[in-house]
Amino acid sequence: MVANKFLVAASAIALSSVALTGCGNSGDSGSTESKKGDSITMGFAQVGAESGWRTANTKSIQESAKDAAINLKFSDAQQKQENQIKAIRSYIQQKVDVIAFSPVVETGWDTVLLEAKRAHIPVILTDRAVDSKDTSLYESFLGSDFVAEGEKAGQWLVDNAADSDVNGDGKINVVQIEGTTGAAPAIDRKEGFEKVIASDPKIKVIASQTGDFTRDGGKKVMESYLKSQKGIDVLFAHNDDEGLGAIEAIEAAGLTPGKDIKIITIDAVHDGMQALADGKINYIVECSPLLGPQLMDLAKKVVAGDPVEKRIVTEETTFTQDQAKAALPSRKY
Ligand code: AHR
Numbered sequence: 001m002v003a004n005k006f007l008v009a010a011s012a013i014a015l016s017s018v019a020l021t022g023c024g025n026s027g028d029s030g031s032t033e034s035k036k037g038d039s040i041t042m043g044f045a046q047v048g049a050e051s052g053w054r055t056a057n058t059k060s061i062q063e064s065a066k067d068a069a070i071n072l073k074f075s076d077a078q079q080k081q082e083n084q085i086k087a088i089r090s091y092i093q094q095k096v097d098v099i100a101f102s103p104v105v106e107t108g109w110d111t112v113l114l115e116a117k118r119a120h121i122p123v124i125l126t127d128r129a130v131d132s133k134d135t136s137l138y139e140s141f142l143g144s145d146f147v148a149e150g151e152k153a154g155q156w157l158v159d160n161a162a163d164s165d166v167n168g169d170g171k172i173n174v175v176q177i178e179g180t181t182g183a184a185p186a187i188d189r190k191e192g193f194e195k196v197i198a199s200d201p202k203i204k205v206i207a208s209q210t211g212d213f214t215r216d217g218g219k220k221v222m223e224s225y226l227k228s229q230k231g232i233d234v235l236f237a238h239n240d241d242e243g244l245g246a247i248e249a250i251e252a253a254g255l256t257p258g259k260d261i262k263i264i265t266i267d268a269v270h271d272g273m274q275a276l277a278d279g280k281i282n283y284i285v286e287c288s289p290l291l292g293p294q295l296m297d298l299a300k301k302v303v304a305g306d307p308v309e310k311r312i313v314t315e316e317t318t319f320t321q322d323q324a325k326a327a328l329p330s331r332k333y
Helices: 002-021 052-067 081-093 110-118 146-159 184-197 215-228 240-252 270-277 292-304 321-330
Strands: 041-046 071-076 098-101 123-126 140-143 172-178 203-210 234-237 262-267 283-286 311-313
Touching: 041 052, 041 081, 052 071, 052 240, 052 270, 052 292, 071 081, 081 098, 081 110, 098 292, 110 123, 123 292, 140 292, 146 184, 146 234, 146 262, 146 283, 172 184, 172 215, 172 240, 184 203, 203 215, 215 240, 234 240, 240 262, 240 270, 270 283, 270 321
Parallel strands: 041 071, 041 098, 098 123, 123 140, 140 311, 172 203, 172 234, 234 262, 262 283
Antiparallel strands: none
C-alpha cells in the first residue's frame, strides 16, 4: 500500500514535470553549471496552441533553441494566466538562466516578475508586452507593433472604401472579431484600426466581440453577427483563425466570403494566405511568428551580460490577393 502510494506520487511528479518541460528538451536544468559558461537553460512559458500562428511560433522557438544549443524548458499555458505564472515560478525554482514568455494578457505580472528579478533571472518578453510601469522587470521585448498592424488593416479599408460598400447604401458597416480580451494584440489592433477608419465618416464599427483568437470563436461570433446585425459590409478579424472560422459561418448562411462580406485579417499563416489567394479574404496584414532565432541570440547576450535593445520590433508586410498567390509556394508557415 505504502509502495503503491509512493508510485502514484512519483508518477504525479513525473507528469507535472513533463507538462512543464513539453517536447524537444532535456528536462534537467543544469543552470548552476550553465551560468559558469556551459549551455544555457531557458524556461519558455507559451500562451497556448490557440491558432496557426501560435503553432508556427512554438515550432520556431523549439527549433531555434536546438540550433543554438540552448536547453529549452517549454510549457503551454492553455491561454490561462495562472498557468503561465505557475510555469514562471517553476522556472525560478529550477534556477534557469533566462526566462522568456509571451504574456496571455497585459496586466498582472509585476509580482512574479519581481520574484524573477530577486532571483537574478533575466526575463525576455516575446510576441506580447506586459503593461507595467516598472520596465526593469524585463530585459527586452521582441515582437510586432500591434497598433501599426491595426492601422494597416484600417488603411486598406479607407483606401478601398468604394469597393467595400457591398450593400451600396453609402455606409460601410464593419463587424469586428477581437482577439483574447486583455491581450496586447487585441487591445492594440482595435485601437490602430479604429483610429484610422475614423478619418472616413462612412465607415462604422457596428459590433465588436472577442473570438479569443480561435477558429471556433470566430465562427460562433460570426454566426451571432449574421443573426443580429443588418447590412454587414466588412469583417475585420484580429487573426486569420478567427477569419477562417467566420468564413465557415458566412458560407453556411449562403453568402460568399470576400464578395458579399469583405474580410480583413491579421497574421498571414498558410491557411489564411490560401483563403486570400482563393478570394475568400480580401487583405491580410502580416504578423510574423518566426521569433525563435532572434530570441535565442537575445538570450545568449542577456545571459552573458551584454547590452541589448529594450524594444525590438519585428519586420512585417501586408498581402493583397495577387501577392498571396505569388507568396504561397515559398511560405514557411
Ligand atoms: O500575439 C500574436 C497573436 O496571437 C496572433 O495574431 C494570433 O494568431 C495569436 O494567437
